[in-house]
Amino acid sequence: MRKHPVMSGLLLLVALGFVFYLIFYRAGVQTGSTGTKGFSLNDKIGVLPIEGLITDSFKINQNIDEFAQDSSIVAVVVRIDSPGGSVGAAQEIYDAVIELKKKKKVVVSMGSIAASGGLLIACAGDKIVANPGTITGSISAIMQFANLEELLKKVGVKSSVVKSGPYKDIGSPMREMTPEERLIVQELVDDIYNQFIDVIVRDRKLPREQVETAPRAGCGNSGWARFFRS
Template sequence: MKRHPVIWGIFLLLILLIGFFSLIYGVTSITGMRDGFTTADKIGIAPIDGVIKDSTDVVKNLQEFGKDDSVKGVVLRINSPGGGVAPSQEIYEAVMELRKKKRVLVSMSSVAASGGYLIACAGEKIIANPGTLTGSVSAIMYFTNAEELMKKVGVKASTIKSGKYKDIGSPIREMTGEEKALLQGLVDDIYIQFLDVVVRNRRISEEALKQIADGRIFTGKQAQQLGLVDYLGDMEYAVRMLAKMVGISGEPVVVYPQKKYESMLDYFFERAGSTMAHVFFRDQTIPYGIHYLVDSYGLRMLAPAGMEQ
């Protein structure tokens, strides 16, 4: 029987279309973007993971959720011991801006302390697991002094500076009392800024807050008793609560930030690079400067075996 070229052309086109949509379906399954194709009202999930070193990606994700009319509310999923002061404050401000358009709840994972807790204060309500480690309302600066080590190995250093404070915090010499007082003033000011955020958003008096805002951490259960969090529950509990608040009936559709790739090769190379980076650079180094950051050594001592940050 003679093959009709038009029929075979249509048949081939259908095969190509099926293959194309199967590929799209597979990729969206991998990247978690499949729910983005639905037209139902959605709940956005904005993850904040690890030490906070930069705010760019999180702020961008929050802004995109704010522009998406199908996203009726956003859950911040925080799993962070804190980090840099400026990026923590930038994310906090981005959440406050998002709240002008959407309702925002916070779901705490394993850790939401220091800068992670500062960001959580921007949420309308905070939900923590009973065993979440949170709190650590404090600020800290790290410095290393290698002067004695340099003497032992016979290394000498010289400094030429334009002002007496130019090499403040230098690792080659001990700080003077005057320098320590100057840096203490910086840390105290950053600490007061943190207190202001908690007092303003959690409706806790400054006097009561100062009694517990000394760097200590709490479980989610303890934090609820102190007024630092509102409810105990997991992320699913937070999603259901938010869905009810925004009027979504039935099982809510959740969506995560969509990462854009220029090509499929970009996606696979990025995933391969991310896996290798996780293998070779599992420990996150802490840069110098002032931080809203729970003490990493103390957190490891309190954490269950196998937990990393």
């Protein structure tokens, strides 16, 4: 009996669909409970994207915890495409990756950019890989304060401050920073910078003098990634 071409085509599509269903079912592709921030592939490799400005660590660390608790995941790829951001948030993610590394193999993949706080997180990985055009580096810390005093004078705005201590309004946009306040802020920035240096020296196993002579500001290409890789 001659088979109908349309029916044969439908049967073929059904068969292919069933095969793909089995493949993806066995693969067990899944997302973390917080959405698409992390997923596991073949129940063996987890992928954790860290993208854009780093302002909060909560959702990312939730996904890291999911990967750590999932016994079917044996390794995690941390995909970083970020220029950095908040020091505190980057440090919290870094600490979470360090804890994850005690249970799983962690490989960091640098995307278009992995600088400043992005580089800090990358240092927590067992291995770092990067593209030839990856922008990385920027071992530095910065704090900026706007001074609107002269502008406000032009529109007749004055500020009256009542404070409990001499430095309570440090960084206020209503006035110029005093030399004593500038020294306090500089010490804070230097402390954050030294914490960054400590991480690179400890995790990438590099001589401190070598890291300290690297440019504090600015970025470089993936040659920097080779510099930090160990």
